[in-house]
Amino acid sequence: MAFGPTYDAERYGARLVASPRHADGLLVTGAVTQNMASSLRRTFEATPTPKVVLAVGDCARNCGVFADAYGVVGPVSTVIPVDGEVAGCPPRPAAIIEMLRTVTGR
Numbered sequence: 162m163a164f165g166p167t168y169d170a171e172r173y174g175a176r177l178v179a180s181p182r183h184a185d186g187l188l189v190t191g192a193v194t195q196n197m198a199s200s201l202r203r204t205f206e207a208t209p210t211p212k213v214v215l216a217v218g219d220c221a222r223n224c225g226v227f228a229d230a231y232g233v234v235g236p237v238s239t240v241i242p243v244d245g246e247v248a249g250c251p252p253r254p255a256a257i258i259e260m261l262r263t264v265t266g267r
Contacts, residue, residue: 173267
């Protein structure tokens with residue numbers, strides 16, 4: 162929704178790309194499961210430096226309702242370094258835009 166026409170995150174310099182090799186950062190949603198931890202690490206390593214990582218939503222920040230779930234490694238910050246967090250379940254599109262504006266400087 163934040164990247165749709167109503168909020169238009171692209172006007173602040175944020176674009177969705179198909180490959181981490183073309184990205185300046187990662188926007189991660191959801192708790193990290195055992196099956197996804199290695200993929201998240203590889204994606205982080207494939208993203209060129211300097212890069213920024215945003216944990217978006219309560220599940221990404223602190224696992225939310227999945228905190229004690231079987232198969233959950235933990236929040237994003239336990240697997241890769243996080244530069245910014247957006248609270249909410251779900252997070253408000255305006256809050257996502259505000260964080261994007263903070264990291265892009267626009």
